[in-house]
Amino acid sequence: MPPDLDFQSCPTVQELPECLSRAWTRRAIDLLEAEGRRSADTHLISLDLPRLPGIAFYFKDESTHPTGSLKHRLARSLFLYAICNGEVREGSTIVEASSGSTAVSEAYYARLLGLPFVAVMPRTTSGEKIAAIRRYGGRCHLVDDPTTIYTEAARLACESGGHYLDQFTFAERATDWRGNNNIAESIFGQMSSEPNPVPRWLVMSAGTGGTSATLGRYIRYKNHNTRLCVVDVERSAFYDAYRTGDMNVTCSRPTRIEGVGRPRVEPSFLPRVIDHMIKVSDAASLAAMTVLSERLGRRIGGSTGTNFFGLCWIAAHMQAAGETGSLVTLICDSGERYASTYYNDAWLAEQGIDIRPYTAMLENFLEGGRFEVSVR
Template sequence: MTASAQHAPAPLPIALDRFPVSLDCTPLPSGGERAWTQRAIEILENDALRSADTHLLKLDVPALPGIDIYLKDESTHPTGSLKHRVARSLLLFAICNGRVNEGTPIIEASSGSTAVSEAYFARLLGLPFYAVMPRTTSAEKIAAIELYGGHCHLVDSPKAIYAEAAALSARVGGAYLDQFTYAERATDWRANNIAQSIFDQMRGERHPVPSWIVMSAGTGGTAATIGRYIRYRHLSTRLCVPDAEHSVFYDSYAQRCPTVTCERGSRIEGIGRPRVEPSFIPDVVDHMMKVPDTASLAGMKVLSRRLGRRVGGSTGTNFFGLCWIAARMRDAGQTGSLVTLICDSGDRYRNTYYDAGWMRENGFDTAPYEAVLEDFLDGKPAL
């Protein structure tokens, strides 16, 4: 047998145009069904290209000469919060998984900021948007969602938002984005994420590899991205997740129990949950603490004064946790850098956290915690 004969393909037993077998099959696609998908992805990617990276601010604290404090300012995104990144990722994730197509209504369960950002992106894509939120959500966030053409469905119990969002999605034939499940997987934790941005921006600083990054948990997705990136890049940085007072993340972490729940919803908008969300990944967290709500709001006020502009309550939780870590470092004679996030602007809470009457009615007296923080930052006894 010659070499050419040896490698010649075997002849087909029948001609393809006379294939006799009948199959159950769906109609062949026309080829144009992905045009909207391709255009939608282009729109979302172009939005990312137009958005410059957020600033990394250095907070001047002369009383901590060996410890540098940095704040990643996520409030400068087009929709005013950290959730701008998350919302874009969630929409891309849903589109690329085939769950969102032209005309698909978008539904989300949210405490406000994610819904604001998703409403913005839904409008860019020409899609209807519905947000299911606790009735306690700030009026400013509700107004922002409606500004972008979104519809708000308010429920009395924070624990009811999940079931109501799923039910609403079924009623309108929509796609429930479910940030609490998908936030940790919609973002690529290996590159092009907030963690990479932080470390890139820190490259030229005195302590370029932070000793700690402090990030509270709403879904847990951002903390998961940071924690995974730290491990992926073999970095010595540790991740601290401060939790809100009425939230189960800390209890779950300390008890190693993923099923713990609580009845009362968090009073710090954007963070803290009544159940352990699927996006919370405890094994990438190095340290947690439970921060009293009054301490979070004191941290919000103190940092706002030092920055000369208002930040939100979850940023106050982050800042209080950072100061607590800084105090431990100072007491141990350690030096290094600490990074946390400004999650959103305090302008969204003019009628709540920044309203003296509202604070009194809700039993918040932040003065004692404010004094402790100010003393610490001025070099007086440690926190």
């Protein structure tokens, strides 16, 4: 038998800590969970297309989140991930590299948690997004070279003793792809009572790559007979990486379709969960944005135009093959954020973008004509 130990006199025994930092963590998690419960799931909109018999279009409307975009989900996941990893604590300065929408949502959550927030963004980011970040109390650090947003964000976080959320690295791992009301689970749940409840295709553009990773993983996890098409844009490295297998490819110029396309292949982009990928011109994306806005009766953003063009491209191939079924994509954000750019004729002319040929082609297709344009 070991001798009795006198713990009172043992100099190595100390009182257990009170874990004051955990008290803040508990409060923060409670706030995030309460906000999640208040924010009802987004709508799934069906678009009536009588000239495309047997093919049904659905749009998951992420613009109805409190911060107006798909990135609301990602921002919440990134905060939960960082807090539960012990990286974000009371008083932490939150820093993010963003083209706008993620930063808007993160500014919202930072204010909810009482944390200072800094968004590092290209100077070309739409003024509407910059104004939204500032309305939530965030600070915008604008850079002339979009490729420097990563290093600038890391530098600012280090100097402030704060935390760089780094959406481009952590988007695919911060989101619970198995379920927990992620966007994939929500889509399939809402589709369950539709005539064709299991979509033939999900179509999604890539920004961080996190949403396409979640969709692709969930499809496999649930063993759905659904395929995933990812649509890339001009001035983006994703498509070339998918086509060649070279994850080190880069693009020298920044994308003009905010929220999608990247000059480098982001760590969250997982090409092996993608079934097919295409690349479309910016003119095609913005024409599709205009056509869909008219049919919905409200403005949507450029990345949603990218999604819609991809949806039409898949539908045209299904129609040619005599296939029927449902197709689902996302409305990523509202077009009101782009009144000074995508919906501005002077901006389009300055950029050398002519949407008219693609607008006519899409309208013709939706009215029963052929899909005449080719994409890569």
